[in-house]
Amino acid sequence: MRLNEEEKAMLAGEHGEPRRWALQHQLQVASFFDAEDFVPVGQAHIMADTESLGESGVEFLESLARHPADQRRVRVPTITDPRGVDFRRYKDIGQKQWMADLEARAIVAFEALGILMTDTCINYQTIMPPVLGEHMAYGDTGVVIYSNSVLGARTNFEGGPSALAAALTGRTPRYGFHLDRNRRGTHRFVVEFQPQDLVEWGALGGLIGRKAGSYWSVPVIEGITSVPGSDALKHFGAAMASYGSIGMFHMIGVTPEAPDAKAPWDGAAPEPEIIGRQELERFCSEYAAFGEKVDVVVFSAPQLSLVEMQALADLLDGRKVHPETTLLAVTSPEVKSASDRMGLTARIESSGALVLSGVCFYQSYAREMAEVNGWRRLLTNSAKLVNIISGYGYVPALASMDACVESAIAGHIVGERRAG
């Protein structure tokens, strides 16, 4: 590992203990992945909800925050992933005071480090998207796969400690998706149908994630005939990352490093695996639960865009959520603020639904919420969420936003999936 003079000084503690810890941590990871040097990053993005951090993680952040300002403050713009508690709403969903207290301590520490509390996993839609070729240290799998694939940025999955280390040093080890050779296609898929709505995009992402199955795989997707929107690719990428730990894909004619069918390959493209609509239907049927009582309907993972908030408001206008069902719409603080201003929050909440801001359902003490509220059957249009949430004691079901809303109003799972 080649270190320049500044890096040697950091490692020697000349820039303070936080930067010494950070560089030491990065060197361990660099050695594991045979990185030869560091690469400067434009931003860092830290996943650090308090359910993951626990008391020990918060104490670690507080220990960094006690150092002098010139030693502890981050060196590149650094933002946060969703947190565990929405202070405006946590009591309404059965979260405890100790959760809010721990969250408040973490925020104080983060702010002392100079970190911007954006609390979002859709920063590429709401904060500052990276540009083609820009190196980043992003810490949410959905953010990473979207940034690498759709925007052509260069980032690995950076867990909270490593994203924080990158923020403190302004660099990250050059391995994985920072290197051209790891961004080339490894698996070829031809899709024989066009996904019709967000849940189908998520399901297709989940299918490909399962098949490709490794962080070191880069799926190449052919057959998509019109350019999907940002929300479609958001659900597609987030599900692929969740099911397969995938950090990058190419979509021929859509993503910037795949302008044509030859571009993602070093040599001849391999034989493709064909994905037809029947296979998509089989995937969705794994999460079908027609007729069953639904305890909680969740729109989250990823957080909703402003466009999704409007779609939800349109579906809920003048209607009431069933008294034995909870409907949660989860978004970022920026989108929540815009939704307040544009009247979308009021339209959604007048149905009895709750809008949560700056959190994500599975990062918000989901197990404890299930126990307190008696939630078991969860319905969502997020393929990512159904993959994650069963370990927290839920029985998940998957349907379109339209069918999710109809089910929330009926109190049980209704209807076939429809576009929406």
Next chain:
Amino acid sequence: MTAVTLQGHVGIGPRVEGIALVAQDNFSARYDLDRIKGVFSRPGHALFGQSYVDRILVLNTAKGGVATAWMLREMASRNMAPRALLFNRVNPIMAQGAAFAGVAMIDRFDVDITRAIETGDRLLIEPETGKVTIMRGAG
């Protein structure tokens, strides 16, 4: 006692000994574990219901989200962590988490590690050299 040595890539963390818990499945602390009870809690996981505490987990690959990077240290702080982790191949999160938590981890072996090791095997893990020794017949 017979000893079989397997060679992986140079790993992370301290030299440790312990008992293996093996499955041909993948791993995420967020998706798969009840970290309070110390058991695999996702019904679809091959190790569902089994305790991972103080075991050397031997699994195929890391999957899913980034939370494991914090969670390994959090589990270790309550003495509820696996003693070590062996994978065929990990993603960056697992490596970052092992480094942050000081948990021993090795991947990239010359064999399928989930088939070379059996649940209950006593193992010696040496991350500095990437070696894993199976000590069968040891008491």
